[in-house]
Amino acid sequence: GDSVTQMEGPVTLSEEAFLTINCTYTATGYPSLFWYVQYPGEGLQLLLKATKADDKGSNKGFEATYRKETTSFHLEKGSVQVSDSAVYFCALILRSGAGSYQLTFGKGTKLSVIP
Amino acid sequence: GAGVSQSPSNKVTEKGKDVELRCDPISGHTALYWYRQSLGQGLEFLIYFQGNSAPDKSGLPSDRFSAERTGGSVSTLTIQRTQQEDSAVYLCASSLSGGFPTDTQYFGPGTRLTVL
Numbered sequence: 001g002d003s004v005t006q007m008e009g010p011v012t013l014s015e016e017a018f019l020t021i022n023c024t025y026t027a028t029g030y031p032s033l034f035w036y037v038q039y040p041g042e043g044l045q046l047l048l049k050a051t052k053a054d055d056k057g058s059n060k061g062f063e064a065t066y067r068k069e070t071t072s073f074h075l076e077k078g079s080v081q082v083s084d085s086a087v088y089f090c091a092l093i094l095r096s097g098a099g100s101y102q103l104t105f106g107k108g109t110k111l112s113v114i115p
Numbered sequence: 116g117a118g119v120s121q122s123p124s125n126k127v128t129e130k131g132k133d134v135e136l137r138c139d140p141i142s143g144h145t146a147l148y149w150y151r152q153s154l155g156q157g158l159e160f161l162i163y164f165q166g167n168s169a170p171d172k173s174g175l176p177s178d179r180f181s182a183e184r185t186g187g188s189v190s191t192l193t194i195q196r197t198q199q200e201d202s203a204v205y206l207c208a209s210s211l212s213g214g215f216p217t218d219t220q221y222f223g224p225g226t227r228l229t230v231l
Contacts, residue, residue, distance in 0.1 A: 032216040043119075044206065044222035051217045089158065093216050098171035100163035101216050102148065103208075107157045 002027045006090045006106035013080055013113050021075040021109050023064075023090035031092035033057075033066050033073040034103070039086045047075075047088070080113045087111070117141075119223035121207050127229045128197055136192045136226045138207030146213025147190050148220060149174075149182060153203035161205075164190060165213050197230045204228070 006023040013019060025031065035047040035057070048057030053068035062077045073090060090106040120139045128134050140147050149161040163171040164184045175181075179198075184190040194201055204227050208220040 036222075043224040044208075046219050046221070049217075049219065091158075095216065096171055096173065098163075098173055100148075100165075100171035101210075101213060101218065102160040102163060102171065102174070103150070103158075103220060104160070105158035 002031070002092060002094055002104050004090050004092055004104055004106035006088075006109055008107075008109070009087075010110040010112060013111070015082055015113055015115050016079045017113075019075070019077040019080045019084075019111070021088055021090075021111070023073045023075065023106060025071050025073065025090075025092050027071075027092055027094055029094055030068075031094045033064070034091045034093065035062070035064055035073070035075050036089045036091060036105075037086045038089065038108075044089070080111070082113045082115055085111055085113045119207055119209055119221055121205075121223040121226050123226060124224065125227045125229075127231065129231050130199060131196055133193065133195045134197055134228065136194075136205050136228070138190045138192070138209075138223060140188065140190070140207070140209030141221055142188075144209035144211055144221075145187065146210045146218065146220075147184060148208040148210075149190070149192050150206040150208065151203045152206055152225070156203075158206070161192070163213070194228075197228075199230045202228055202230045 032051040034049045037047045048059040050057040050066035147164040160174040182192045204225040207223045210218040
């Protein structure tokens with residue numbers, strides 16, 4: 001079945017460090033890909049998305065490029081801030097057999113940024 | 116409304132009792148989804164509504180789980196005879212149409228259910 005694998009956390013970085021969170025997927029079709037973020041005490045928020053190969057999603061300094069050849073959608077940020085501390089979820093969306101576009105999530109990566 | 120809202124935010128119940136969880140989607144969103152977030156299973160899909168119909172119930176873990184949606188708006192997820200393994204955060208999401216893979220799903224803050 002469809003699945004998403006993302007790097008295990010927790011990840012601890014110093015402020016202004018470079019961030020990469022790896023995400024790879026397995027899917028039978030051509031999914032849309034998403035990164036969601038969950039800040040402490042808050043709900044899931046869409047961070048960025050890409051809907052076709054070679055698309056780059058970007059938001060708040062974060063970027064991810066849809067790589068069909070490597071089935072990857074790695075999240076990157078050049079200089080993290082303490083406020084980026086959160087749990088990051090990679091997800092894909094495909095049409096299910098029953099006709100819905102349900103999200104399939106990775107297990108999440110907790111990022112802690114220290115001053 | 117401004118966003119997806121869910122109630123209650125926290126629910127503690129005893130094993131064997133029934134619980135109802137409520138979701139108010141964003142106004143005008145025809146698609147509504149329920150997900151569950153638990154330590155062991157991560158985030159998993161439960162059920163999808165298009166309007167008041169539920170064409171995809173494939174994620175409901177057992178027949179103790181049911182959901183309905185009325186007026187194309189509010190949805191209620193009901194868990195009967197709760198078990199300890201039902202303890203999780205139940206998340207609701209809505210999207211504008213549900214008919215396209217590019218539709219963004221907007222999530223509510225969740226209901227944390229604890230079954231003692």
